[in-house]
Amino acid sequence: MEKTLDKRTVDMRIISEWIERKSSVLDLGCGRGVFLEYLIKTKSVFGVGVDWDMEKVGSCIKRGVPAYQGDLAELMKTFPDKFFDRVVCSRTVQELNNPAKVLLEALRLADAVTVGFLNYGHWRNRLHHLLTGNHIITDADPYEWYEARPTHPISISEFESFCDRHNIKVTRRVYLGGDWETPCEHMYNLLCGYAIFEMTQ
């Protein structure tokens, strides 16, 4: 269990390093607002989170984090171009209804968009699927198919080709191994467990 919790915060540390003091940040799928609370406290950002879940928005309120309960695509539409310095989309992209639309909208709203996602191309996921034929269960998404939310399993190479196709410039890439901690040096699509991309357009 502790290992799972660690995995939940590891990308938070890296993503926050890329965020400038007093900048403005929109967090797509902000959950309980832990990340934004950290940013507000350590970097005095203007941060807003958006999440579907009323109970999670309640946790954001308790943390003093401004949050919007509802559909993130609906909320994004209401902001003018480049309103934020950065949009963060951490471990949300695989659950989006229309990922391309949301990511392009994020690029409209901010110069920099950070996307952190699980690499379903990791060898253990491949092996699991090859041996059992079953859907992939990970530490971050540990539910049986009938309890899990709808998910698009994406790999790093698929994400790269999405960026190519839409002329999105990837300005930073961080690859972490299967433990989500050790930097992954090569054969990313096979060895990386978690990837963080910074994109601009």
Place this chain on the structure above:
Amino acid sequence: MNDAEENPLLTREGEVGLVQYYDFDYDHPFIFEDGQTIPRFRLRYETYGRLNRKRDNTILICHALSGDHHCAGVHTIRDRKPGWWNNMIGPGKPIDTNRFYVICSNCLGGCQGSTGPQSINPETGKPYNLDFPFVTIGDMVRAQKLLLDHLEIPELYAVVGGSMGGMQVLQWAIEYPSFVKRMIPLATTSRQGAQSIAFNEVGRQAIIQDPEWKGGNYEPEEGPRVGLTIARMMAHITYLSDKGMERKFGRRRRDSGEINFSFDVDFEVERYLRYQGQSFINRFDANTYLYFTRALDYFDLPATYGSLEEAFADVEVRALVVGFTSDWLFPPEQNREIVQALLRRRKHATYAEVPMDFGHDSFLVDAPNLYALMVAFLWDQ
């Protein structure tokens, strides 16, 4: 065993208990937005809890169209019905009277003790009736500010209210940005829409077309009782929801369960609406109903300030805006717009949407989900 011991509203733990009202008399002219002036006014109000030494724990409650200053506790040991937000206000309740000093006043233009159309015009010695100036949400708020100045309250920890109360909350944050630290507008709008104006107009016509209205000059104990009853019956439907009414009444019949082939009360829902209408005329003044619905209709922050963003330009408060899924009078979308505009102004604003079946009135009923949000926002911040 005396009466007090029998009344759970007095003996149960976590109740405000016995309360009394106070009158604030402002003995100077007050100029309304419409340009008219009255020489003085009175606001009736109640307070619960205690003002702390730093004088920074006051929560102002703003009431809705048919509400009043009596929002918690009971007036006598025999009262069976407490104030209208007794579930929300009290020791240990979300608006916790152990922490907060709670104030609620009857709006200017009201009929529960504050100066309104029923009051005597000191210049003529007769009731104002339709000579009373048109009161706006802004007028209500400015009058409340005079009350708070009189009570020497230097700042508001929070201002809270639903529906017409929510409009006052928004107006407070706009008019007195540094005075208000937090706001919770519930089930409200920044701009009264066509549908709501339309319903108000039907209600007003029911009153005005009643011959007993007499151009607004009815005697205090008389008046357009039929018109006001119909107005209330119709308005009450807009406060509920299809699903909520179906669950509460369905097609249940009044007595035998047989159809009576009459135009008398056959269905339970009819009985309920008639009861609502009847009890309303005993406590509410028809002219105040006309004035307050007009105050709602004229409320339009985007038009008044150029845009909603402009309206919120100087706002300093933290905001929690709450919409209710089944509210079709001030639907979630209209509550969302408030938060979206605040965020576009880079204000600290949160939107939460509570799934409830009680329609517009959801904010008034027992709702643990709503309590949790209020507690998270109001306590320990």
